[in-house]
Amino acid sequence: MKLGIALRSMGPASRPEVLAACVRAAEEAGLADVWVQDHIAIPPDDAEGSGGRYLDPLTTLAWLAARTSRIGIATGVLNLPYRPALPTAKAIATLQELSAERFLLGVGVGWMEAEFRALGVPRTERGRRTDAVLDFVHRAFAENVVEQDGQRFLFLPRPKRPPIYVGGNGEHALRRAARYGEGWLPMSADPKALAAARPRLGELAEQAGRPEPEIAAFVGFDPREPERAADQLGALREAGVGRLIAGSRYTDAAGFAAQVGFLAERVLPLLDA
Numbered sequence: 001m002k003l004g005i006a007l008r009s010m011g012p013a014s015r016p017e018v019l020a021a022c023v024r025a026a027e028e029a030g031l032a033d034v035w036v037q038d039h040i041a042i043p044p045d046d047a048e049g050s051g052g053r054y055l056d057p058l059t060t061l062a063w064l065a066a067r068t069s070r071i072g073i074a075t076g077v078l079n080l081p082y083r084p085a086l087p088t089a090k091a092i093a094t095l096q097e098l099s100a101e102r103f104l105l106g107v108g109v110g111w112m113e114a115e116f117r118a119l120g121v122p123r124t125e126r127g128r129r130t131d132a133v134l135d136f137v138h139r140a141f142a143e144n145v146v147e148q149d150g151q152r153f154l155f156l157p158r159p160k161r162p163p164i165y166v167g168g169n170g171e172h173a174l175r176r177a178a179r180y181g182e183g184w185l186p187m188s189a190d191p192k193a194l195a196a197a198r199p200r201l202g203e204l205a206e207q208a209g210r211p212e213p214e215i216a217a218f219v220g221f222d223p224r225e226p227e228r229a230a231d232q233l234g235a236l237r238e239a240g241v242g243r244l245i246a247g248s249r250y251t252d253a254a255g256f257a258a259q260v261g262f263l264a265e266r267v268l269p270l271l272d273a
Contacts, residue, residue, distance in 0.1 A: 020067055081129035085136035
């Protein structure tokens with residue numbers, strides 16, 4: 001079981017000096033990866049907590065990769081229907097190349113109606129558009145020469161394709177994870193729900209002729225109740241979770257460092273126990 005952490009790429013915690021200090025703290029503590037969020041057009045009346053300030057996730061991860069050497073960098077999640085397939089695949093390949101293949105590509109279909117309106121993208125097409133981007137990403141990373149819309153071209157650089165973690169709940173998300181993903185990133189970390197969904201995930205992967213995706217789960221650990229960590233980990237491990245992404249609210253580097261310190265002292269030692 002691996003342990004990563006959510007890095008706030010929104011609001012006051014997304015200031016450059018805070019981001020740099022946070023990612024260094026995560027890497028020095030031995031965490032596996034850092035995960036950033038994706039919003040592109042927050043309405044003024046829905047900006048509580050972020051003030052509407054969100055950094056672009058792929059640009060942010062490129063900046064973080066240049067300031068680290070080991071830790072994985074990940075999107076949790078990149079909303080694919082917001083983006084055209086070819087430029088998105090090029091940005092993904094560039095980030096994977098320049099980070100020495102440390103990128104984990106968490107993807108989602110998006111949910112905020114206002115963002116779809118701002119982009120001029122029908123929300124009803126989000127599933128189809130997501131699948132189209134995932135299909136192109138798979139094809140682009142498979143061969144140097146790719147064809148799209150009747151045009152053949154070189155897709156270079158072409159590093160190893162980053163592992164794809166498909167976000168969401170329900171049958172559509174499970175099918176998409178089985179078809180395209182190395183991992184499934186559900187929106188809930190309830191062990192009972194995860195255990196109930198896992199047989200279907202395995203069945204769909206077998207039908208697709210692919211390995212069963214790893215389950216990655218966002219989870220909150222309460223430093224005020226450190227004794228609960230072992231029970232949380234045990235239940236999630238029993239449910240089949242292979243990767244954890246810890247998250248909590250913080251506004252500055254000191255708050256993030258306190259969370260990292262708790263994880264390093266009380267959670268990391270339990271992972272291999």
